[in-house]
Every structure is written in C-alpha cells, then in structure tokens.
Amino acid sequence: xxxxxxxxxxLTISGHDPTGGAGIQxxxxxxxxxxxxxxxxxxxxxxxxTQDVRRIFPQPVDALLEQLEVLFxxxxxxxxxxGLLGTDExxxxxxYALRKHRPRIVVLDPVLHSGGGQSLADNAxxxxxxxxxxxxxxxxxxNLLEARRLTGEHKAAACAKALLTSxxxxxxxxxxxxxxxxxxxxxxxxxxxxxxxxxxxxxxAHGSGCTLASALAALLAQGLTLEEAARKAQQYTWNAIKHSxxxxxxxxxxxxxxxx
Numbered sequence: 575x576x577x578x579x580x581x582x583x584x585l586t587i588s589g590h591d592p593t594g595g596a597g598i599q600x601x602x603x604x605x606x607x608x609x610x611x612x613x614x615x616x617x618x619x620x621x622x623x624t625q626d627v628r629r630i631f632p633q634p635v636d637a638l639l640e641q642l643e644v645l646f647x648x649x650x651x652x653x654x655x656x657g658l659l660g661t662d663e664x665x666x667x668x669x670y671a672l673r674k675h676r677p678r679i680v681v682l683d684p685v686l687h688s689g690g691g692q693s694l695a696d697n698a699x700x701x702x703x704x705x706x707x708x709x710x711x712x713x714x715x716x717n718l719l720e721a722r723r724l725t726g727e728h729k730a731a732a733c734a735k736a737l738l739t740s741x742x743x744x745x746x747x748x749x750x751x752x753x754x755x756x757x758x759x760x761x762x763x764x765x766x767x768x769x770x771x772x773x774x775x776x777x778x779a780h781g782s783g784c785t786l787a788s789a790l791a792a793l794l795a796q797g798l799t800l801e802e803a804a805r806k807a808q809q810y811t812w813n814a815i816k817h818s819x820x821x822x823x824x825x826x827x828x829x830x831x832x833x834x
Contacts, residue, residue: 581611582795583649585677586788587668588657589618589630589685595827596781601655603830604788607810610795613649615641617668618660624780624824627688632660635667642671653679653795655788656707662698669706679794682711682742683787686720689780689825700724709741712794713804715787717748734762746804748786750778761804768801772812779818780825786811 584605591597598614605612615638619631645651654677659665672680684703686695695703704724708714714737716724721733734745744763752758757772789810793803814828821827 585613600781600784601788608792624822655791658685681791711742
C-alpha cells in the first residue's frame, strides 16, 4: 500500500468540559472536521454542566510543561489553539513553550468568563495574557465583552487598536452576545478591517467560541489567507450552531460534525 500523507497536526491547549460542549472535546471535533490531526493538552479539569462552570481544577504546571516539551520535540506542530487557561502560572508556562518552539500559527480564544457569567480569569492571569501571550498570538478571537475586559476600552475599534498594539497580529471580535438583530464579527489586522455579517439564530450555543477558534487554527494551518480562513471558520461555526442540540437543562451545544 502507498503511504498516506499525514494530516496537519494542530494542537489545542484548553480545559476539559465534561458536557462536551466546550473545551478540549469541542476543539478536537472542530479540528477533525477540517481534516487536521488534533493534538491536545489539558490546562485544567472543570466541574460544570450545561448551565455554568462550578469550579476549575488546574493541572500542575510542571506536568503541563513536561507534556508540552515531549510533544513539541516529537511532532512538528503547525498551529496551536489556546482556550481556557485557569491560572497565571499555566499562562506563563504556555508562553514559555511557545517562545521556545515558535509554532507558525497561534490562535488565542481568551476565555475570561463562563456562559453563566462566572469569571474564569483573575487580574494576574489577564495581565500575563496581555504581557506574554498576546505578543505570540497570530489571531485573537474575543467577544466584545472579553475585548473590553482586556483593554478597558468600550468600542470595538478602540479595543482592537489596543490589542494590536499589545502585539497580536490580528483580532477577530465577535458580536454574538451583543443585542443586535444580526451578528457583526469584525476582523482587524495590518491589511485593514473586514466585517462579516451573519443571521442571528434563535439561540446561542455553549462552546461556540471554542468551535470558531479551533476551526480558524485548522484552516490557517492549511495555508488559507487570514480573511478566507476567518470567513470559513465563521460559516462552519454558524452551521454547527444551527444544528445544535440541548442535552441537558442549560445551553445548547453545537453539532460540530453536522456534515456527517
């Protein structure tokens, strides 16, 4: 038999959500959906259901660092997607590994609060994220609330300017949580500004941000341009939410393999 080309390896570093709605499982499904090979490292376990996060249990930093070193030494990681960090120490460890191994693409989804509104990042973590991770980031994918918390600004354009000044190459600010009749997601980068408009579906879905960021990382790893990858990742996420289902008493969960 002829040898088959290996799928492009994409690493997700995030928390574990037992419901499968967000976190590592969501990332793996989105990466697989785009034909890439998912690698995964867990930053923290969580006690959560489809309604809210009750508690997070961070992984020991030395264990996470050892896993990162072993993985990067063995596999040529093309892209990294980062989600829930949990602690300042975990963020520092990831920044150290990224500086050392320099993957081509880093997509950072700054998970600062749960779907139920609970804060998942203290001030120390936010400062480390801004100081150490943003300069290593290819695309940052905050919703407007997260962009505001990271910058202290209010308007999306002002948030994006501050975030780009902090060192990331591009910012995709999503507007799904804003009270608008349609959804406006805007990409800011050196080549300009591009706004994408999407029909608002009857309900949101737990893990939509994870889905978008992971799809974007996979598409960029395949060599698509930034704007084309952003458009396709949003279309995929919109379809996953359109086909979402409600397994518990809380939020809907995207059906990330809606195409199967």
